[in-house]
Amino acid sequence: xxKRATWQREAVRDALSTSEGFVSAQSLYGALRExxxxxxxxTVYRALSDLAVGGDADSLQQEGxxxxxxxxxxxHHHHLICRNCGLTVEIEADAVEAWAASVAAxxxxxxxxxxxxxxxxCAACQRLG
Amino acid sequence: xxKRATWQREAVRDALSTSEGFVSAQSLYGALRExxxxxxxxTVYRALSDLAVGGDADSLQQEGxxxxxxxxxxxHHHHLICRNCGLTVEIEADAVEAWAASVAAxxxxxxxxxxxxxxxxCAACQRLG
DNA sequence: CCTGCTATTGATAATCATTCTCAGCACGTG
DNA sequence: CACGTGCTGAGAATGATTATCAATAGCAGG
Numbered sequence: 001x002x003k004r005a006t007w008q009r010e011a012v013r014d015a016l017s018t019s020e021g022f023v024s025a026q027s028l029y030g031a032l033r034e035x036x037x038x039x040x041x042x043t044v045y046r047a048l049s050d051l052a053v054g055g056d057a058d059s060l061q062q063e064g065x066x067x068x069x070x071x072x073x074x075x076h077h078h079h080l081i082c083r084n085c086g087l088t089v090e091i092e093a094d095a096v097e098a099w100a101a102s103v104a105a106x107x108x109x110x111x112x113x114x115x116x117x118x119x120x121x122c123a124a125c126q127r128l129g
Numbered sequence: 130x131x132k133r134a135t136w137q138r139e140a141v142r143d144a145l146s147t148s149e150g151f152v153s154a155q156s157l158y159g160a161l162r163e164x165x166x167x168x169x170x171x172t173v174y175r176a177l178s179d180l181a182v183g184g185d186a187d188s189l190q191q192e193g194x195x196x197x198x199x200x201x202x203x204x205h206h207h208h209l210i211c212r213n214c215g216l217t218v219e220i221e222a223d224a225v226e227a228w229a230a231s232v233a234a235x236x237x238x239x240x241x242x243x244x245x246x247x248x249x250x251c252a253a254c255q256r257l258g
Numbered sequence: 259c260c261t262g263c264t265a266t267t268g269a270t271a272a273t274c275a276t277t278c279t280c281a282g283c284a285c286g287t288g
Numbered sequence: 289c290a291c292g293t294g295c296t297g298a299g300a301a302t303g304a305t306t307a308t309c310a311a312t313a314g315c316a317g318g
Contacts, residue, residue, distance in 0.1 A: 004265055004314050026304070040268035045305065061190045064276075065304060080236055089236050096225060100247045107209055107218050109249030116245050118229045120238030133285050133294060155275070169297035174276065193305075194275060260318085267312070278301070285294085 008039050012047035013070070016057060021086030022067035022079075060117060082122035084129075091118070137168050141176035142199070145186060150215030151196035151208075189246060211251035213258075220247070 015028055023031075029044045048068050051057035058071045058079070069088060071077070076097070080089040096116055104112035121129065144157055152160075158173045177197050180186035187200045187208070198217055200206070207225070209218040225245055233241035250258065 002265080002315090006266065006314075008267070024304090038268095042269085042306080043267060046266085061193070064190070064193065064195075066193075080232060080238060082238065091232055091236075093228070093232075095228060096245075099222070099224060103209060103220055103222075104247055104249045108252035109209060109211065109247075110255055112247055112249040113212075114245070114247045116225075116243070118233055118238075118241055118243045120233045120241040123237035126239055131286090131294080135285075135295065137296070153275085167297090171277080171298085172296055175295085261316105262318105263314105263316095265312105265314080268309100270308085272307070273305085275304090276302085279299090281297105283294105283296075285292105287292095288290090 008043050009047050009050070011037055011039055012044055013051065013056070016048075016051065016068060017070040019069065021081065021088040022060065022062075022069045023086075024065050024067050026065070028068070060115075078116045078118070080118045080120065082125055083119045084121055084125040087122045087124070137172050138176050138179070140166055140168055141173055142180065142185070145177075145180065145197060146199040148198065150210060150217040151189065151191075151198045152215070153194050153196050155194070157197070189244075207245045207247070209247045209249065211254055212248045213250055213254040216251045216253070 011032060012028070015032055016023070019028070025045050025048055028048070029039070029041050032039050032044065048057065048059075048066075051070075052059045052068065055073050056070065057068050059066050059068050060079070061067070069079075071090065077090045078093050078096070080091050081087070093116060096114075100114040100116075101112055104110070140161060141157070144161055145152070148157070154170075154174050154177055157177070158168070158170050161168050161173065177186065177188075177195075180199075181188045181197065184202050185199065186197050188195050188197050189208070190196070198208075200219065205226070206219045207222050209220050210216070222245065225243075229243040229245075230241050233239070
């Protein structure tokens with residue numbers, strides 16, 4: 001029942017943390033394969049899922065696929081994402097947290113959680129545009 | 130090139146507006162079929178997509194599928210959604226709009242857009258829990 | 259260091275939502 | 289009422305994700 005340490009899990013963790021922004025499971029698999037790793041697709045999905053559950057990665061859904069990104073564990077934060085190159089900045093949003101909680105309470109909702117992501121064009125991509 | 134009015138499109142629009150919260154294309158198709166309509170699945174997808182583009186419906190992605198809901202046209206707003214029964218409340222959030230815009234600007238991002246949704250358990254579902 | 263138990267892996271099949279294809283049909287104008 | 293063109297729908301195609309299951313490899317105990 002205990003978790004075992006395998007090079008596959010480490011490979012996925014490393015690949016994630018060296019990525020600039022959010023990455024899809026498919027492209028992460030492709031990158032690992034290109035770098036010579038014989039890892040399997042199913043294993044990449046499992047590892048990413050474990051990381052997300054364990055709080056070591058954030059995920060979001062875009063255009064029907066799940067994107068993942070390594071994140072600072074244990075802290076609640078949101079993201080500012082370049083819609084062109086995927087560059088991601090972690091942002092704090094205490095005001096939004098409070099707002100979400102109070103809106104939920106006002107309408108009789110409990111156990112509030114929220115999805116807050118901001119998209120835009122980063123400085124670099126503006127110059128290219 | 131002009132849009133034509135068909136009973137299929139009206140059926141989808143009606144089914145959407147009589148739904149309590151967000152509904153998936155699949156379940157909307159199922160509901161229409163059960164109510165005796167011989168509408169096709171592809172048509173439901175097309176109609177929902179058109180409604181979303183035209184601003185007559187909002188959409189969000191959850192667990193790998195797209196959910197749709199009729200909404201007040203022309204106004205920008207967000208949603209408070211019961212994660213159990215799907216009941217949805219439209220909420221205004223001028224403060225959040227402003228916050229999102231300033232956060233983007235602070236990091237050199239332009240053309241900001243954002244995704245803001247709050248999930249919780251509605252009063253009715255709490256009593257059932 | 260060797261052994262056994264069992265979690266993990268990975269090739270592939272299966273699933274599921276969504277989109278595409280294309281021939282036949284129906285809306286709306288003249 | 290006739291015609292042109294957009295619309296429809298059954299089923300195939302696509303693409304991401306998950307399940308299957310036999311073979312493999314951590315890790316603890318001897």
